[in-house]
Amino acid sequence: MLDFGKNIFPEMLELGLLLRGYNSPEYIKDVGTPERIDKVCVDLVSGRVDMARLDHEQMAVFLDRDGTINKEVRHLNSPEQFEILPGVGDAIRRLNHANYRVCIVTNQPVIARGECSVETLRQIHNKMETLLGHEGAYVDRIIYCPHHPDRGFEGEISDLKCECCCRKPGTGMIDSVVAEFNIARSSSWLVGDSSSDILAAKRAGLHSILVETGYAGLDEKYLVTPDYNFADLPRAVNFIIEGHPRLMESxxxxxxxxxxxxxxxxxxxxxxxxxxxxxxxxxxxxxxxxxxxxxxxxxxxxxxxxxxxxxxxxxxxxxxxxxxxxxxxxxxxxxxxxxxxxxxxxxxxxxxxxxxxxxxxxxxxxxxxxxxxxxxxxxxxxxxxxxxxxxxxxxxxxxxxxxxxxxxxxxxxxxxxxxxxxxxxxxxxxxxxxxxxxxxxxxxxxxxxxx
Ligand SMILES: [Zn+2]
The missing domain is CATH 3.40.50.300 (P-loop containing nucleotide triphosphate hydrolases)
Incomplete structure:
Protein backbone atom coordinates (compact mmCIF):
# COMPACT_ATOMS: atom_id res chain seq x y z
CA MET A 1 0.00 0.00 0.00
CA LEU A 2 1.24 3.44 -0.87
CA ASP A 3 0.48 6.74 0.82
CA PHE A 4 0.77 10.00 -1.13
CA GLY A 5 2.28 11.93 1.76
CA LYS A 6 4.56 9.24 3.11
CA ASN A 7 5.61 7.33 -0.02
CA ILE A 8 4.77 8.82 -3.40
CA PHE A 9 5.59 12.51 -2.89
CA PRO A 10 8.91 11.90 -1.07
CA GLU A 11 9.93 9.45 -3.78
CA MET A 12 9.05 11.90 -6.54
CA LEU A 13 11.13 14.58 -4.83
CA GLU A 14 14.01 12.17 -4.48
CA LEU A 15 13.86 11.48 -8.19
CA GLY A 16 14.08 15.22 -8.80
CA LEU A 17 10.55 15.43 -10.23
CA LEU A 18 8.63 18.69 -10.02
CA LEU A 19 5.72 18.74 -7.57
CA ARG A 20 3.12 21.44 -8.02
CA GLY A 21 0.22 22.21 -5.71
CA TYR A 22 -2.67 24.61 -5.38
CA ASN A 23 -5.20 25.45 -2.71
CA SER A 24 -8.43 24.00 -4.05
CA PRO A 25 -11.79 24.99 -2.64
CA GLU A 26 -13.45 22.06 -4.41
CA TYR A 27 -14.35 18.76 -2.69
CA ILE A 28 -11.35 17.20 -0.94
CA LYS A 29 -11.59 14.53 1.76
CA ASP A 30 -9.16 12.05 3.23
CA VAL A 31 -10.61 8.56 2.60
CA GLY A 32 -8.10 6.53 4.60
CA THR A 33 -10.63 4.43 6.51
CA PRO A 34 -13.72 2.41 5.49
CA GLU A 35 -15.95 4.80 7.50
CA ARG A 36 -14.56 7.79 5.65
CA ILE A 37 -15.05 6.11 2.29
CA ASP A 38 -18.69 5.48 3.25
CA LYS A 39 -19.17 9.17 4.07
CA VAL A 40 -17.66 10.24 0.76
CA CYS A 41 -19.89 7.74 -1.08
CA VAL A 42 -22.92 9.41 0.52
CA ASP A 43 -21.64 12.83 -0.59
CA LEU A 44 -21.04 11.49 -4.08
CA VAL A 45 -24.57 10.10 -4.41
CA SER A 46 -26.22 13.18 -2.85
CA GLY A 47 -24.53 15.43 -5.41
CA ARG A 48 -22.45 17.24 -2.79
CA VAL A 49 -19.17 16.43 -4.53
CA ASP A 50 -20.49 17.67 -7.85
CA MET A 51 -21.99 20.85 -6.33
CA ALA A 52 -18.62 21.82 -4.90
CA ARG A 53 -17.15 22.03 -8.40
CA LEU A 54 -16.51 25.64 -9.24
CA ASP A 55 -18.15 25.36 -12.65
CA HIS A 56 -21.39 25.28 -10.63
CA GLU A 57 -22.45 28.61 -9.13
CA GLN A 58 -21.73 28.65 -5.41
CA MET A 59 -23.70 30.25 -2.56
CA ALA A 60 -21.64 32.24 -0.09
CA VAL A 61 -21.94 33.99 3.23
CA PHE A 62 -19.44 36.81 3.64
CA LEU A 63 -18.65 37.59 7.24
CA ASP A 64 -17.18 40.66 8.77
CA ARG A 65 -14.64 39.79 11.46
CA ASP A 66 -14.44 42.26 14.40
CA GLY A 67 -17.78 42.67 16.17
CA THR A 68 -19.37 39.84 14.16
CA ILE A 69 -17.13 36.81 14.75
CA ASN A 70 -15.06 38.10 17.64
CA LYS A 71 -15.55 40.65 20.36
CA GLU A 72 -14.99 44.24 19.21
CA VAL A 73 -12.05 45.70 21.13
CA ARG A 74 -11.16 48.60 18.77
CA HIS A 75 -7.95 48.09 16.78
CA LEU A 76 -7.32 44.49 17.81
CA ASN A 77 -3.61 43.87 17.32
CA SER A 78 -2.63 40.72 19.18
CA PRO A 79 -3.89 37.11 19.29
CA GLU A 80 -4.47 37.46 23.07
CA GLN A 81 -7.19 40.06 22.40
CA PHE A 82 -9.02 37.77 20.00
CA GLU A 83 -12.10 36.35 21.70
CA ILE A 84 -14.69 34.52 19.65
CA LEU A 85 -18.36 35.43 20.33
CA PRO A 86 -20.76 32.79 21.74
CA GLY A 87 -22.24 30.35 19.22
CA VAL A 88 -20.13 31.58 16.29
CA GLY A 89 -18.26 28.28 15.75
CA ASP A 90 -21.47 26.31 15.67
CA ALA A 91 -23.09 28.84 13.32
CA ILE A 92 -20.21 28.65 10.83
CA ARG A 93 -20.25 24.85 11.01
CA ARG A 94 -23.94 24.92 10.07
CA LEU A 95 -23.13 27.13 7.08
CA ASN A 96 -20.41 24.65 6.04
CA HIS A 97 -22.96 21.82 6.20
CA ALA A 98 -25.56 23.80 4.30
CA ASN A 99 -23.09 24.13 1.38
CA TYR A 100 -22.41 27.83 1.84
CA ARG A 101 -18.92 29.11 1.12
CA VAL A 102 -17.85 31.07 4.18
CA CYS A 103 -15.53 33.99 3.46
CA ILE A 104 -14.28 36.54 5.92
CA VAL A 105 -13.82 40.05 4.55
CA THR A 106 -12.27 42.42 7.04
CA ASN A 107 -10.84 45.94 7.02
CA GLN A 108 -7.55 45.89 8.94
CA PRO A 109 -6.27 49.47 8.90
CA VAL A 110 -4.10 48.53 11.89
CA ILE A 111 -1.64 47.22 9.28
CA ALA A 112 -1.36 50.59 7.50
CA ARG A 113 -1.15 52.39 10.81
CA GLY A 114 1.77 50.20 11.81
CA GLU A 115 -0.10 48.92 14.88
CA CYS A 116 -0.08 45.29 13.78
CA SER A 117 2.32 43.47 11.45
CA VAL A 118 1.21 41.11 8.69
CA GLU A 119 2.83 38.30 10.67
CA THR A 120 0.82 39.13 13.82
CA LEU A 121 -2.35 39.31 11.75
CA ARG A 122 -1.54 35.81 10.46
CA GLN A 123 -1.22 34.61 14.07
CA ILE A 124 -4.55 36.20 14.95
CA HIS A 125 -6.18 34.38 12.03
CA ASN A 126 -4.45 31.15 12.97
CA LYS A 127 -5.98 31.44 16.42
CA MET A 128 -9.39 32.13 14.87
CA GLU A 129 -9.16 29.10 12.57
CA THR A 130 -7.97 26.90 15.42
CA LEU A 131 -10.87 27.97 17.65
CA LEU A 132 -13.33 27.40 14.80
CA GLY A 133 -11.72 24.05 14.03
CA HIS A 134 -12.35 22.91 17.61
CA GLU A 135 -16.05 23.27 16.82
CA GLY A 136 -15.82 21.49 13.48
CA ALA A 137 -16.12 24.75 11.52
CA TYR A 138 -13.92 26.18 8.80
CA VAL A 139 -13.74 29.24 6.59
CA ASP A 140 -13.04 29.03 2.87
CA ARG A 141 -11.18 32.32 2.61
CA ILE A 142 -9.96 35.13 4.82
CA ILE A 143 -9.41 38.35 2.92
CA TYR A 144 -8.29 41.56 4.56
CA CYS A 145 -7.73 45.11 3.41
CA PRO A 146 -4.49 46.45 4.93
CA HIS A 147 -5.06 50.00 3.70
CA HIS A 148 -6.18 53.19 5.35
CA PRO A 149 -6.99 56.48 3.65
CA ASP A 150 -5.95 59.03 6.29
CA ARG A 151 -2.31 59.84 6.90
CA GLY A 152 -0.81 61.20 10.09
CA PHE A 153 -0.37 58.22 12.42
CA GLU A 154 2.96 57.71 14.11
CA GLY A 155 4.73 54.62 12.73
CA GLU A 156 2.37 54.30 9.76
CA ILE A 157 3.36 52.47 6.57
CA SER A 158 3.04 55.14 3.92
CA ASP A 159 2.68 52.70 0.98
CA LEU A 160 -0.55 51.44 2.53
CA LYS A 161 -1.96 54.89 3.14
CA CYS A 162 -4.16 55.19 0.11
CA GLU A 163 -7.69 55.17 -1.22
CA CYS A 164 -8.23 51.58 -2.32
CA CYS A 165 -11.18 49.68 -3.72
CA CYS A 166 -10.90 46.80 -1.27
CA ARG A 167 -11.62 48.67 1.95
CA LYS A 168 -15.32 48.22 2.80
CA PRO A 169 -17.69 49.82 1.80
CA GLY A 170 -15.66 49.17 -1.35
CA THR A 171 -16.42 45.81 -2.94
CA GLY A 172 -12.89 44.77 -3.99
CA MET A 173 -12.55 41.94 -1.47
CA ILE A 174 -16.02 40.59 -2.23
CA ASP A 175 -15.51 40.84 -6.00
CA SER A 176 -12.28 38.83 -5.86
CA VAL A 177 -13.96 35.99 -3.94
CA VAL A 178 -16.98 36.09 -6.26
CA ALA A 179 -14.67 35.64 -9.24
CA GLU A 180 -12.56 32.91 -7.62
CA PHE A 181 -15.47 30.79 -6.40
CA ASN A 182 -18.01 31.51 -9.16
CA ILE A 183 -20.41 32.88 -6.55
CA ALA A 184 -24.05 33.66 -7.34
CA ARG A 185 -24.53 37.07 -5.74
CA SER A 186 -28.33 36.83 -5.67
CA SER A 187 -28.25 33.80 -3.36
CA SER A 188 -25.39 35.07 -1.21
CA TRP A 189 -25.24 37.11 1.97
CA LEU A 190 -23.07 39.45 3.99
CA VAL A 191 -23.32 39.64 7.78
CA GLY A 192 -21.69 42.53 9.60
CA ASP A 193 -22.04 44.99 12.46
CA SER A 194 -21.31 48.34 10.79
CA SER A 195 -22.84 50.59 8.16
CA SER A 196 -19.78 50.07 5.93
CA ASP A 197 -20.53 46.31 5.85
CA ILE A 198 -24.13 46.95 4.87
CA LEU A 199 -23.19 49.45 2.16
CA ALA A 200 -20.57 47.04 0.77
CA ALA A 201 -23.23 44.29 0.61
CA LYS A 202 -25.66 46.59 -1.13
CA ARG A 203 -23.08 47.70 -3.71
CA ALA A 204 -22.01 44.09 -4.29
CA GLY A 205 -25.58 42.86 -4.81
CA LEU A 206 -25.64 40.61 -1.72
CA HIS A 207 -28.42 40.23 0.86
CA SER A 208 -27.35 42.07 4.00
CA ILE A 209 -27.83 41.29 7.69
CA LEU A 210 -26.87 43.71 10.43
CA VAL A 211 -26.04 42.10 13.77
CA GLU A 212 -26.34 43.86 17.12
CA THR A 213 -22.97 42.69 18.40
CA GLY A 214 -19.99 45.05 17.94
CA TYR A 215 -21.10 48.45 16.63
CA ALA A 216 -24.67 47.24 15.97
CA GLY A 217 -24.83 49.62 12.98
CA LEU A 218 -24.75 52.62 15.28
CA ASP A 219 -21.53 53.92 13.75
CA GLU A 220 -24.00 55.56 11.28
CA LYS A 221 -21.06 56.43 9.05
CA TYR A 222 -23.08 55.65 5.96
CA LEU A 223 -26.82 56.16 5.61
CA VAL A 224 -27.89 52.71 4.56
CA THR A 225 -30.60 50.32 5.71
CA PRO A 226 -29.83 46.61 6.12
CA ASP A 227 -32.18 44.08 4.55
CA TYR A 228 -32.49 42.24 7.87
CA ASN A 229 -31.48 42.72 11.54
CA PHE A 230 -30.65 40.00 14.03
CA ALA A 231 -29.15 40.00 17.50
CA ASP A 232 -26.06 38.00 16.60
CA LEU A 233 -24.39 35.75 14.03
CA PRO A 234 -26.01 32.48 15.23
CA ARG A 235 -29.48 34.00 14.77
CA ALA A 236 -28.49 35.46 11.40
CA VAL A 237 -27.33 32.02 10.28
CA ASN A 238 -30.62 30.42 11.42
CA PHE A 239 -32.40 32.95 9.27
CA ILE A 240 -30.20 32.37 6.21
CA ILE A 241 -30.53 28.59 6.33
CA GLU A 242 -34.13 28.14 7.50
CA GLY A 243 -35.95 31.39 8.23
CA HIS A 244 -35.55 33.18 4.91
CA PRO A 245 -36.73 30.29 2.69
CA ARG A 246 -39.70 29.72 5.05
CA LEU A 247 -40.56 33.41 5.13
CA MET A 248 -40.48 33.71 1.34
CA GLU A 249 -42.61 30.61 0.89
CA SER A 250 -45.22 31.92 3.33
ZN1 LIG B 1 -7.68 48.16 0.67
Missing part, protein backbone atom coordinates in the same frame (compact mmCIF):
# COMPACT_ATOMS: atom_id res chain seq x y z
CA UNK A 251 -45.39 35.20 1.38
CA UNK A 252 -46.18 33.49 -1.92
CA UNK A 253 -49.97 34.05 -1.62
CA UNK A 254 -49.32 37.79 -1.22
CA UNK A 255 -46.93 37.98 -4.13
CA UNK A 256 -49.34 36.03 -6.34
CA UNK A 257 -51.89 38.84 -5.98
CA UNK A 258 -49.41 41.58 -6.88
CA UNK A 259 -49.02 43.09 -10.29
CA UNK A 260 -46.09 45.09 -11.61
CA UNK A 261 -46.31 48.79 -10.76
CA UNK A 262 -48.61 48.36 -7.74
CA UNK A 263 -48.10 49.68 -4.22
CA UNK A 264 -48.08 47.65 -1.00
CA UNK A 265 -48.55 49.12 2.48
CA UNK A 266 -47.29 47.28 5.56
CA UNK A 267 -48.24 48.84 8.89
CA UNK A 268 -48.16 47.74 12.50
CA UNK A 269 -46.59 48.62 15.82
CA UNK A 270 -42.96 49.58 16.13
CA UNK A 271 -40.62 46.53 16.13
CA UNK A 272 -43.33 44.10 15.03
CA UNK A 273 -41.41 42.77 12.02
CA UNK A 274 -42.70 45.01 9.21
CA UNK A 275 -39.34 45.71 7.62
CA UNK A 276 -38.43 42.01 7.67
CA UNK A 277 -41.62 41.17 5.79
CA UNK A 278 -41.02 44.02 3.35
CA UNK A 279 -37.48 42.80 2.59
CA UNK A 280 -38.60 39.19 2.20
CA UNK A 281 -41.40 40.24 -0.13
CA UNK A 282 -38.86 42.19 -2.18
CA UNK A 283 -36.59 39.11 -2.34
CA UNK A 284 -39.50 36.89 -3.35
CA UNK A 285 -40.64 39.30 -6.07
CA UNK A 286 -37.07 39.57 -7.35
CA UNK A 287 -36.89 35.78 -7.65
CA UNK A 288 -40.02 36.03 -9.79
CA UNK A 289 -38.49 38.70 -12.02
CA UNK A 290 -40.40 41.64 -10.49
CA UNK A 291 -38.35 44.58 -9.25
CA UNK A 292 -39.49 46.38 -6.13
CA UNK A 293 -38.51 49.30 -3.94
CA UNK A 294 -38.97 49.39 -0.16
CA UNK A 295 -39.68 52.74 1.51
CA UNK A 296 -39.60 52.88 5.30
CA UNK A 297 -41.82 55.56 6.84
CA UNK A 298 -39.05 55.99 9.46
CA UNK A 299 -37.27 58.06 6.84
CA UNK A 300 -39.93 60.69 7.44
CA UNK A 301 -39.38 60.82 11.21
CA UNK A 302 -38.79 64.39 12.34
CA UNK A 303 -35.61 65.38 14.11
CA UNK A 304 -35.92 65.56 17.88
CA UNK A 305 -36.14 69.38 18.02
CA UNK A 306 -38.99 69.52 15.50
CA UNK A 307 -41.26 66.98 17.11
CA UNK A 308 -44.59 67.48 18.77
CA UNK A 309 -46.79 64.97 20.61
CA UNK A 310 -48.21 61.80 19.16
CA UNK A 311 -47.31 59.63 16.21
CA UNK A 312 -48.03 62.33 13.67
CA UNK A 313 -46.10 64.86 15.70
CA UNK A 314 -43.05 62.68 15.22
CA UNK A 315 -43.56 62.20 11.49
CA UNK A 316 -43.37 64.48 8.51
CA UNK A 317 -46.43 62.77 7.04
CA UNK A 318 -47.29 65.55 4.56
CA UNK A 319 -44.03 65.10 2.69
CA UNK A 320 -44.44 61.34 2.73
CA UNK A 321 -47.92 61.72 1.28
CA UNK A 322 -46.49 63.96 -1.46
CA UNK A 323 -43.97 61.24 -2.30
CA UNK A 324 -46.72 58.60 -2.43
CA UNK A 325 -48.81 60.80 -4.72
CA UNK A 326 -45.84 61.13 -7.08
CA UNK A 327 -45.31 57.35 -7.04
CA UNK A 328 -49.03 56.78 -7.71
CA UNK A 329 -49.09 59.05 -10.72
CA UNK A 330 -45.69 58.19 -12.16
CA UNK A 331 -45.50 57.83 -15.85
CA UNK A 332 -42.20 56.28 -16.81
CA UNK A 333 -39.17 56.66 -14.57
CA UNK A 334 -39.69 58.70 -11.42
CA UNK A 335 -36.76 60.48 -9.77
CA UNK A 336 -37.42 60.90 -6.09
CA UNK A 337 -35.33 62.40 -3.33
CA UNK A 338 -35.99 60.73 0.00
CA UNK A 339 -34.95 61.57 3.54
CA UNK A 340 -32.93 59.52 5.96
CA UNK A 341 -33.08 59.33 9.72
CA UNK A 342 -30.18 58.90 12.10
CA UNK A 343 -31.41 56.92 15.11
CA UNK A 344 -28.55 57.75 17.40
CA UNK A 345 -28.59 61.51 16.91
CA UNK A 346 -32.34 61.52 16.31
CA UNK A 347 -31.93 63.79 13.34
CA UNK A 348 -33.57 63.87 9.97
CA UNK A 349 -31.51 64.33 6.84
CA UNK A 350 -33.58 65.84 4.09
CA UNK A 351 -33.09 64.50 0.55
CA UNK A 352 -30.35 62.12 1.72
CA UNK A 353 -30.89 59.62 -1.04
CA UNK A 354 -31.88 59.74 -4.65
CA UNK A 355 -34.21 57.01 -5.83
CA UNK A 356 -35.25 55.98 -9.33
CA UNK A 357 -38.58 54.20 -9.50
CA UNK A 358 -39.61 52.62 -12.80
CA UNK A 359 -43.25 52.45 -13.80
CA UNK A 360 -43.39 48.67 -13.41
CA UNK A 361 -41.60 48.55 -10.02
CA UNK A 362 -43.68 47.40 -7.09
CA UNK A 363 -43.35 49.97 -4.27
CA UNK A 364 -43.55 48.62 -0.72
CA UNK A 365 -44.17 51.24 2.00
CA UNK A 366 -43.57 49.93 5.51
CA UNK A 367 -43.72 51.61 8.91
CA UNK A 368 -45.98 52.66 11.77
CA UNK A 369 -47.75 55.26 9.61
CA UNK A 370 -47.79 53.21 6.37
CA UNK A 371 -51.51 52.37 6.54
CA UNK A 372 -52.37 55.92 7.59
CA UNK A 373 -50.62 57.52 4.60
CA UNK A 374 -51.91 54.90 2.16
CA UNK A 375 -55.10 56.95 1.95
CA UNK A 376 -58.13 55.12 0.68
CA UNK A 377 -58.93 51.82 2.35
CA UNK A 378 -59.86 50.69 -1.14
CA UNK A 379 -56.21 50.09 -1.95
CA UNK A 380 -55.88 46.35 -2.46
CA UNK A 381 -52.56 45.62 -0.74
CA UNK A 382 -52.77 46.84 2.84
CA UNK A 383 -51.34 44.68 5.59
CA UNK A 384 -51.16 44.97 9.35
CA UNK A 385 -48.41 43.03 11.12
CA UNK A 386 -48.75 41.96 14.74
CA UNK A 387 -46.63 39.96 17.15
CA UNK A 388 -46.88 38.88 20.75
CA UNK A 389 -46.79 42.03 22.90
CA UNK A 390 -44.23 40.69 25.37
CA UNK A 391 -41.84 39.89 22.53
CA UNK A 392 -42.41 43.34 21.07
CA UNK A 393 -41.72 44.96 24.45
CA UNK A 394 -38.39 43.13 24.64
CA UNK A 395 -37.46 44.29 21.14
CA UNK A 396 -38.33 47.92 21.90
CA UNK A 397 -36.30 47.87 25.11
CA UNK A 398 -33.34 46.22 23.40
CA UNK A 399 -33.36 48.80 20.64
CA UNK A 400 -33.12 51.70 23.09
CA UNK A 401 -30.60 49.95 25.35
CA UNK A 402 -28.39 49.44 22.30
CA UNK A 403 -28.56 53.15 21.57
CA UNK A 404 -27.15 53.78 25.03
CA UNK A 405 -30.35 54.62 26.91
CA UNK A 406 -30.77 53.42 30.47
CA UNK A 407 -33.23 50.68 31.37
CA UNK A 408 -35.48 53.27 33.06
CA UNK A 409 -35.40 55.57 30.01
CA UNK A 410 -36.11 52.67 27.63
CA UNK A 411 -39.03 51.48 29.77
CA UNK A 412 -40.39 55.02 29.91
CA UNK A 413 -40.32 55.25 26.08
CA UNK A 414 -42.09 51.90 25.76
CA UNK A 415 -44.78 52.90 28.26
CA UNK A 416 -45.22 56.32 26.77
CA UNK A 417 -45.76 54.78 23.32
CA UNK A 418 -48.37 52.44 24.78
CA UNK A 419 -50.41 55.57 25.41
CA UNK A 420 -49.59 57.89 22.53
CA UNK A 421 -48.80 55.46 19.69
CA UNK A 422 -50.10 51.93 20.18
CA UNK A 423 -53.87 52.67 20.17
CA UNK A 424 -53.46 55.00 17.17
CA UNK A 425 -51.60 52.34 15.17
CA UNK A 426 -54.01 49.61 16.33
CA UNK A 427 -56.91 51.52 14.87
CA UNK A 428 -55.53 50.95 11.38
CA UNK A 429 -55.65 47.15 11.76
CA UNK A 430 -59.35 46.76 11.03
CA UNK A 431 -59.07 48.05 7.47
CA UNK A 432 -56.14 45.83 6.52
CA UNK A 433 -55.34 42.18 5.98
CA UNK A 434 -53.83 40.96 9.26
CA UNK A 435 -50.48 39.19 9.28
CA UNK A 436 -48.63 37.62 12.14
CA UNK A 437 -45.14 36.20 12.15
CA UNK A 438 -44.44 33.01 14.03
CA UNK A 439 -41.03 31.41 13.73
CA UNK A 440 -40.22 33.23 10.48
CA UNK A 441 -43.48 32.23 8.90
CA UNK A 442 -46.12 34.75 7.94
CA UNK A 443 -49.65 33.72 8.84
CA UNK A 444 -52.39 35.49 6.94
CA UNK A 445 -55.09 35.81 9.58
CA UNK A 446 -57.91 37.45 7.71
CA UNK A 447 -57.46 36.21 4.22
CA UNK A 448 -60.74 36.97 2.53
CA UNK A 449 -58.92 38.65 -0.35
CA UNK A 450 -55.80 36.53 -0.18
CA UNK A 451 -56.60 32.93 -0.86
Missing amino acids: LEPLAANLKAGEMVFIGGQSRSGKSMIASALRDLLRSQGINSVVLSTDRWLRGESKRSDGVLGRHDDDHLRDAIAKIDTRNGTLSLNINAYRKLKREQIVDAEHLRIESDDVVIVEGVIALYVSGAASRPHRFYVSIDEEERRQRVLREYLLRGWSETEATAIYENRLIDEVPWVNASASSAVNLSVVDHKVIIERNHDYK
